[in-house]
Each structure stands twice: as C-alpha cells, then as structure tokens.
Amino acid sequence: MSFPDPIAVFRTEAAELLEQIEAGLLDLNVNLGDKDQVDAVFRGLHTLKGSGAMFGFDALAAFTHHCETAFDRVRKGEVPATQELVTAVLEAKDHMRALIETPAGDHEAASEVLLANLRAAVEGAKNPGAAQTAGTVPAKTLFKIRFSLPQNAMANGTNPLPLLDELRELGECKIVADRSAIPSLDLLTPTDLHISWDVELLTAQPRSAIEDVFIFVMDEMQLDITAVEATAPAARASVKSEAAPSPQPVAATQDMAAAARAPTPASALTAPADTKPNKASENVRVPAEKLDELMDRVGELVIAQSRLSQLAGGSGDLQLRAVSEDVERLSGELRDTMMVLRMVPVAHLFSRFRRLVHDLAHETGKTIELITEGESTEVDKSVIERLADPLVHLVRNSCDHGLETPEERRAAGKPEAGRILLSARQQAGEVIITIKDDGRGINKDRVRAKAEASGLIPSGASLTDNELYQLIFQPGFSTAQQVTNLSGRGVGMDVVKRTIDALRGTINVASHPGQGSEISLAIPLTLAIIDGLLVRVGAGRYVIPLSAVEECLELSIEEDMRSRGRSFISLRDSLVPFLRLRDLFRTGTKPDPFQKVVVISTGAERVGLVVDQIIGDHQTVIKAMSKLHHDVATFSGATILGDGDVALILDVGHLVAEGQQQEAHLRAAG
Amino acid sequence: MNEAVRKISEDLWDGRDELEVLTFDIAGEMFALEAFIVQEILDLLPETVVPGAKAFVGSVINFRGKVIPLADIRLAFGMEATKPTIDSRIIVIELDIDGEPVLAGIRTDKVHEVTTLLRAAGEPPPSVGMRWRPDFIDCLVKRGTEFIIIPNLQAIFSAQHDHPAAVGSHS
Numbered sequence: 001m002s003f004p005d006p007i008a009v010f011r012t013e014a015a016e017l018l019e020q021i022e023a024g025l026l027d028l029n030v031n032l033g034d035k036d037q038v039d040a041v042f043r044g045l046h047t048l049k050g051s052g053a054m055f056g057f058d059a060l061a062a063f064t065h066h067c068e069t070a071f072d073r074v075r076k077g078e079v080p081a082t083q084e085l086v087t088a089v090l091e092a093k094d095h096m097r098a099l100i101e102t103p104a105g106d107h108e109a110a111s112e113v114l115l116a117n118l119r120a121a122v123e124g125a126k127n128p129g130a131a132q133t134a135g136t137v138p139a140k141t142l143f144k145i146r147f148s149l150p151q152n153a154m155a156n157g158t159n160p161l162p163l164l165d166e167l168r169e170l171g172e173c174k175i176v177a178d179r180s181a182i183p184s185l186d187l188l189t190p191t192d193l194h195i196s197w198d199v200e201l202l203t204a205q206p207r208s209a210i211e212d213v214f215i216f217v218m219d220e221m222q223l224d225i226t227a228v229e230a231t232a233p234a235a236r237a238s239v240k241s242e243a244a245p246s247p248q249p250v251a252a253t254q255d256m257a258a259a260a261r262a263p264t265p266a267s268a269l270t271a272p273a274d275t276k277p278n279k280a281s282e283n284v285r286v287p288a289e290k291l292d293e294l295m296d297r298v299g300e301l302v303i304a305q306s307r308l309s310q311l312a313g314g315s316g317d318l319q320l321r322a323v324s325e326d327v328e329r330l331s332g333e334l335r336d337t338m339m340v341l342r343m344v345p346v347a348h349l350f351s352r353f354r355r356l357v358h359d360l361a362h363e364t365g366k367t368i369e370l371i372t373e374g375e376s377t378e379v380d381k382s383v384i385e386r387l388a389d390p391l392v393h394l395v396r397n398s399c400d401h402g403l404e405t406p407e408e409r410r411a412a413g414k415p416e417a418g419r420i421l422l423s424a425r426q427q428a429g430e431v432i433i434t435i436k437d438d439g440r441g442i443n444k445d446r447v448r449a450k451a452e453a454s455g456l457i458p459s460g461a462s463l464t465d466n467e468l469y470q471l472i473f474q475p476g477f478s479t480a481q482q483v484t485n486l487s488g489r490g491v492g493m494d495v496v497k498r499t500i501d502a503l504r505g506t507i508n509v510a511s512h513p514g515q516g517s518e519i520s521l522a523i524p525l526t527l528a529i530i531d532g533l534l535v536r537v538g539a540g541r542y543v544i545p546l547s548a549v550e551e552c553l554e555l556s557i558e559e560d561m562r563s564r565g566r567s568f569i570s571l572r573d574s575l576v577p578f579l580r581l582r583d584l585f586r587t588g589t590k591p592d593p594f595q596k597v598v599v600i601s602t603g604a605e606r607v608g609l610v611v612d613q614i615i616g617d618h619q620t621v622i623k624a625m626s627k628l629h630h631d632v633a634t635f636s637g638a639t640i641l642g643d644g645d646v647a648l649i650l651d652v653g654h655l656v657a658e659g660q661q662q663e664a665h666l667r668a669a670g
Numbered sequence: 671m672n673e674a675v676r677k678i679s680e681d682l683w684d685g686r687d688e689l690e691v692l693t694f695d696i697a698g699e700m701f702a703l704e705a706f707i708v709q710e711i712l713d714l715l716p717e718t719v720v721p722g723a724k725a726f727v728g729s730v731i732n733f734r735g736k737v738i739p740l741a742d743i744r745l746a747f748g749m750e751a752t753k754p755t756i757d758s759r760i761i762v763i764e765l766d767i768d769g770e771p772v773l774a775g776i777r778t779d780k781v782h783e784v785t786t787l788l789r790a791a792g793e794p795p796p797s798v799g800m801r802w803r804p805d806f807i808d809c810l811v812k813r814g815t816e817f818i819i820i821p822n823l824q825a826i827f828s829a830q831h832d833h834p835a836a837v838g839s840h841s
Contacts, residue, residue: 297735540721584721586721587721623735623737624737625737626727626738626739626772626774627768628739628767628772629723629727629730631724632722632723634721634722638730638737640737644716645716645732646731646732647718648720648730
C-alpha cells in the first residue's frame with residue numbers, strides 16, 4: 001500500500017473546508033450577529049490558507065489571506081457582518097475552489113475583481129464609529145502567557161521557535177524558558193520537548209491575536225493567557241471583552257461582540273479547542289474500495305459459517321452446535337453492520353442545495369425559503385453521488401418555473417416567500433426523496449398542448465394526470481420556450497428520468513394548480529445488493545433480478561409439446577414468446593418433468609424464460625465478472641450463494657435480445 | 671521468429687541468472703511459473719460453468735469471495751483432458767491484462783515445489799518439431815533428462831482475450 005498523494009489529500013481536505021466555510025457563511029447570512037459562525041468561517045479560512053501555503057498553493061494562500069483578514073476584522077468587531085460581505089466571500093470561496101483545482105491557471109484578473117468586491121463590502125460595512133477606532137491609538141495591555149507543548153510536538157513537526165517569533169511580532173516581549181522539566185542526561189530523549197515558556201507581552205493587540213499564534217497547536221498544548229495590567233486604567237475591563245482597545249469611542253461596534261462574548265469570557269478561549277477534537281473523532285476517512293474489500297471478507301465469513309453450521313448440524317455435538325449458532329448470529333450481525341458502513345446521510349447531498357437556492361433567489365429576484373427534512377436518512381454512497389445532478393435540475397426547475405414572483409404570489413394571496421421542501425425518508429428497501437414547492441403547479445393544458453404539438457400523444461388522447469405529468473420526462477418534450485439562464489444547464493428532464501431509471505428508481509409527480517407541485521424519487525437503498533429470484537437450469541443456478549420479474553407459472557405439457565414449432569404461451573389473452581434457457585445455455589441435460597416459466601419484462605417486451613426449477617427469493621450481493629469474461633453479455637455479474645457456489649446473474653436485456661436472435665434463426669430454418 | 675522468441679526470453683530473465691518458480695504438472699508435462707505471480711494454491715473448488723464463454727475460461731470459481739475465471743491451459747497447448755485426481759490443485763495467479771491486474775485460476779494435475787531455475791539451463795523453444803505454438807512458450811529449461819516449460823501467460827491470455835477464434839474454440 002503506497003502513501004496517498006499529499007496533494008490529493010490536501011484537495012480532499014480543502015473541499016471539506018470549503019464546504020464548512022460555505023455552510024458557515026450561509027448560516028451567517030440568516031443570522032448576521034452569529035459570532036460562532038464568524039469564528040467558524042475565520043478558522044476555516046485560516047486553516048485553508050495555512051495548509052494551502054504548505055502544499056505550494058501560493059496563489060490560493062495569498063487570495064485566502066485577504067478573505068481571512070476581512071473576517072478577522074469582523075471577528076474583532078471592527079466591521080459588522082453584512083449580506084454584501086457574505087455574498088462577496090461566497091463568491092471568493094468559489095474562486096478558491098478554482099484556485100485549488102487548477103493552480104496553474106490564469107486567475108489573476110478574477111482574483112482582483114473579487115478582492116475589489118470584498119474591499120468594497122468591508123468598507124461599506126464599516127460604520128463611522130469603527131472608522132474612529134482606526135484613528136485612536138489603542139491602549140497596550142500586559143499579558144502573561146504560559147505555554148507548554150506536548151513532548152512529541154517536535155516529532156510531529158511543530159517547531160516552537162517560529163511561535164516565539166510570532167509572539168515577538170505582536171509587541172514588546174520578554175521570554176523565559178522554563179527548563180525545570182528537563183530530565184537528567186541519561187533519561188533524556190533528544191527529540192522530546194521538555195521546555196515550557198513564560199512570556200510577558202506588552203501589546204496593543206487583543207487576546208485573540210495571541211490565541212491565533214497557537215491556532216495550529218491549540219488542541220494538544222497547554223496555554224494560559226492572563227491579562228495582568230493595562231497601561232490605561234480603563235482598559236482593564238475591556239480585556240475581558242476581547243481586550244478591546246479603548247471601549248468608549250467604539251461602543252457601537254463593540255456592543256455586538258461584547259454581547260456575544262461577555263457571558264463567557266473564560267470559556268471563549270476553550271471553545272475552539274473543545275469543538276475540534278470532537279469533529280475529528282466523528283469521521284474516519286476510508287477509501288470505498290477498502291470497504292468493498294471488507295465486504296468481501298465478510299461474505300467469505302458468512303460462507304465459511306454456513307459450512308460450519310452444516311457440519312455442526314450433522315455431528316450432534318451440542319457444544320459445537322452452540323458455538324456454531326453463536327458464529328452464525330455474529331456473522332449475520334457483522335454483515336448487517338457492513339451494509340450500513342457504505343451508507344451516508346443525505347445531509348451531505350442536501351447541504352449543497354442551500355447555496356444553490358441562495359444563488360437562485362439572488363438571480364431570479366424571488367424570495368425563496370428552502371426547508372430540508374430527514375437529512376439523517378442514509379443511502380449508499382454511490383447512489384448519493386449519482387443523485388446529485390438530477391436533484392439539482394429538479395430544484396432549479398422548482399425555483400425557476402414552479403415558484404412565482406413575489407408580486408404574483410401576493411396577488412394570489414400567498415406569502416411572498418416561496419417555499420421549497422426537500423425531504424428524504426426511508427420506506428421499505430427504498431429511500432424516497434421529495435421536492436415540493438408551493439408555486440403555481442404544473443399547467444396540465446400546456447403540457448398537453450405541447451405534447452400534442454410535438455407528436456408525443458395523439459390529439460385528444462385521454463390520459464390520467466399521472467400519465468400526463470410523466471410526459472415532461474420524455475426526451476422530445478422540450479421546455480425550450482421557457483429556458484432561462486437557470487435551466488439552460490444541459491440537463492433536461494429526460495436526463496433526470498434516465499439517471500433515476502439507471503438507479504432502478506421511479507419518479508412520481510403530483511401537482512395542484514395554484515398550490516404547487518411535488519416530485520418524488522423512489523430509489524433503492526443500495527446498488528451493491530439486489531433482490532433476485534434464484535432458479536435452476538440444468539445443473540446450474542442463476543439469479544434473475546426480481547425487479548424484472550412479472551410472474552411465474554408452470555409450463556403445461558401441452559404447451560411444451562406444441563411449442564416445438566412456435567415458442568409462445570398465451571398469458572391472459574396475449575401471446576408471450578418464451579426462451580428455453582436449457583437450450584440457450586446448452587446444458588445438455590434432460591428437462592425436469594414440470595418446467596416453470598418466469599415472465600420478465602424489459603421495457604415493452606415481455607418474455608418468458610423456461611427454467612427447470614424456481615428455488616426462491618435471494619438477496620444478491622453483486623460481484624463484477626472478470627475481465628476475461630467481458631465478451632459474455634448474457635450475464636451482468638455473479639454472486640456467491642450460501643453454500644459457497646457461484647451463481648451468475650442474468651442480464652435480462654441482453655438475454656432477450658439473444659433469444660430473439662435465436663428465434664429468428666429458428667424461423668428462418670423452419 | 672527465432673529472434674522474436676529470444677527477445678521474449680530476455681524479458682523473462684530480465685538480466686537475472688536465476689528464476690524462482692513454482693513447478694507443476696499438466697497432462698504429463700512439467701510447467702513452471704514465476705513464483706511471484708502465484709497468489710495461492712487451492713484444492714479443487716466447485717466450478718460454475720459460464721454458458722457462452724470461451725472454453726479456455728469456461729467456468730468461474732469462488733476465490734475468497736471474488737468470482738474469478740478458471741483457465742484450462744491444456745486447451746492452449748492442445749493437450750488431452752485428464753481426470754481430476756487427489757493431487758489436482760488450482761493455482762491462483764495475478765496477471766496484467768491491458769494494464770489491469772486480473773486474477774485467474776489455473777487447473778493443474780499436481781503441484782510440485784518452489785525451486786530455482788538457472789538461466790544457463792534455459793533454451794528458447796525450437797521453431798520446428800514442436801506441436802505447441804512457440805509464442806505461447808517463454809523458455810524451456812533443462813533439468814536432468816526432462817524439460818520444464820515456462821509458458822508465456824501474457825500471450826496465452828491475450829490470445830483468448832483478443833482473438834476468440836485463435837485457440838480454444840472447441841469442436
């Protein structure tokens with residue numbers, strides 16, 4: 001196993017940081033006074049800048065630095081957070097992503113524009129009171145700082161000397177090293193750090209500036225900062241509330257900061273240190289293929305266990321049986337846990353829609369409120385990834401076409417803010433994702449007119465509402481007439497439909513004129529496991545995906561005899577062609593006396609498959625076929641049965657095509 | 671032809687004078703494969719026939735939860751089928767096919783040992799007087815009165831992979 005590419009690791013980390021920053025900004029947008037979010041955004045920017053510089057993303061570091069500075073001023077209360085600032089930083093955040101993805105690209109011009117915006121937002125926000133602050137000479141405070149780093153700090157790459165240098169930069173500084181903890185020479189490990197430092201710092205900077213020096217090592221270290229005395233007597237009180245320069249002239253801007261901090265002046269220091277380790281322990285990043293490997297191991301265990309059960313059952317040894325039952329229970333539980341590991345909450349998916357809706361509201365001039373529900377619902381990771389694009393399209397559609405303008409809404413007696421509800425819930429083996437808006441609803445007459453005009457339905461055809469709504473997912477059903485820059489993303493409703501079909505999901509549409517529409521996607525929880533029907537053909541066992549199976553019936557002897565010439569059975573007055581899998585697979589065995597027909601449907605085609613025996617329902621873990629078998633189109637994969645044997649999974653579509661070819665041959669011959 | 675074959679042989683030895691190999695029997699002939707491509711030696715496992723697949727890789731087995739093809743080298747060398755005996759084993763190897771690692775099993779009649787072959791004892795396959803395709807053989811190594819065949823698995827598997835009709839289309 002090789003080491004992961006550090007740049008790739010940085011990119012993943014940066015992506016997460018950007019997500020955090022965005023979430024923080026959006027929360028801040030809702031509640032501009034939220035100090036915690038200001039801090040969160042600042043921390044995110046700071047870390048991004050630091051690690052960006054470390055990995056050689058210099059343009060990113062330089063650009064991020066400006067955003068960080070802006071937020072630092074908000075944090076210190078010099079500038080209040082405003083909508084304009086949030087929007088400017090959100091845009092800057094997108095630019096950072098570009099800087100990370102293509103560090104070599106030409107971003108100079110874009111950087112300049114965004115920074116100008118940012119400066120304008122910051123300047124615009126500064127109130128006269130704050131402007132005064134800049135003019136006054138801030139009072140200096142004497143801080144006593146005592147800090148010690150963990151013993152292994154140097155081994156982990158922390159060097160205390162730059163930290164001391166940074167402290168020196170803050171102001172007049174007296175540093176004393178405490179060497180009392182250094183052990184005698186025979187016990188000394190040269191790479192360990194035994195020294196702690198006492199620093200007396202006279203500075204105009206607030207306490208937070210000192211904390212910032214230690215921001216990267218804060219979690220592991222002991223840091224003790226006390227404000228001893230202020231050169232200006234009045235400043236003593238202000239030390240508590242962020243060690244603000246002189247409180248009188250800036251009362252207006254300080255109030256907000258003080259209000260947020262005042263109740264917990266002491267805990268303010270510990271808060272960031274507390275939240276960070278919690279976050280780290282919540283998640284462990286594991287590559288998906290490792291999970292797949294683990295899944296394979298668990299599969300083996302289950303197979304070995306079923307052999308053990310057989311042996312134990314046959315031996316009559318009660319103790320062996322007890323152990324075997326224990327192993328059976330444990331391996332079953334292990335398998336269930338394993339399935340859950342691949343699941344991630346849809347919150348991951350939903351979070352990006354907050355930004356989308358925020359931008360859409362901005363662009364359309366509508367007021368849109370996004371409500372999400374059931375974010376903790378869990379879905380297989382690969383499903384989540386593939387759901388993103390169709391959902392983006394549906395949400396855009398709702399914002400753009402579904403919701404009315406504020407004027408129209410007022411006229412219709414609705415609240416001005418349009419509402420979009422994005423919800424997820426689990427139901428049986430499926431997850432249902434619903435996008436619901438309270439807009440104008442789908443105009444049935446227009447859908448019908450358009451469908452008739454484009455020849456999708458004959459004019460005057462009688463359709464149920466649901467059939468009519470399904471028409472919007474037809475490839476020919478163009479919404480070109482109403483394309484705006486929002487919906488012109490190249491993803492049409494037919495692509496939504498195709499993606500959902502590929503996930504073996506279904507789409508339901510409901511709409512009430514004037515009250516809004518609701519689109520629900522029902523998606524199976526996982527792609528790695530399907531429900532299958534296990535059948536036997538000759539000596540081999542095969543799995544037919546249950547979703548394709550319509551019904552099972554017995555092939556009567558008369559029909560079997562008669563079908564030498566034509567392979568059709570009549571099923572409720574319609575003729576269904578059938579294939580004998582025994583012939584197709586050339587098993588060379590004699591047919592069972594009572595053969596069964598499994599009727600499957602592929603799109604419009606219904607086909608019967610003649611098998612020797614239907615064994616039953618089987619939860620199928622899909623394994624890919626080897627590369628050496630890629631020429632065999634009849635099978636989409638394989639699975640391992642309870643007794644360790646391999647069963648092949650039929651690819652229904654290909655099988656039918658092959659069968660039809662064979663039938664054509666027969667016809668041509670006979 | 672001879673030059674081409676010699677070159678393949680060079681690839682095999684790659685400047686080395688010794689080769690660590692696993693020796694085994696198939697249909698009365700002794701074969702050897704470089705030890706490092708061998709993943710595991712298994713007892714015979716239940717096989718699942720893949721209808722429609724080429725006879726050379728006509729079935730699959732369950733190897734530790736993975737479904738891997740079982741290859742029958744006899745078909746590439748046009749050898750007689752032998753009945754499984756108590757000594758029959760499956761050697762699981764990892765091959766590089768089109769830049770991707772692919773696991774496959776090889777059915778053998780008996781697995782002998784891991785041993786060292788000397789380059790000095792090696793000879794390129796003769797271009798005449800042999801009923802096997804010369805490009806399927808990397809090298810013949812003399813040991814006592816016997817010859818050990820080092821097959822060129824890349825060539826054998828690629829032939830199955832690219833040209834389905836070339837070998838193994840059983841009649």
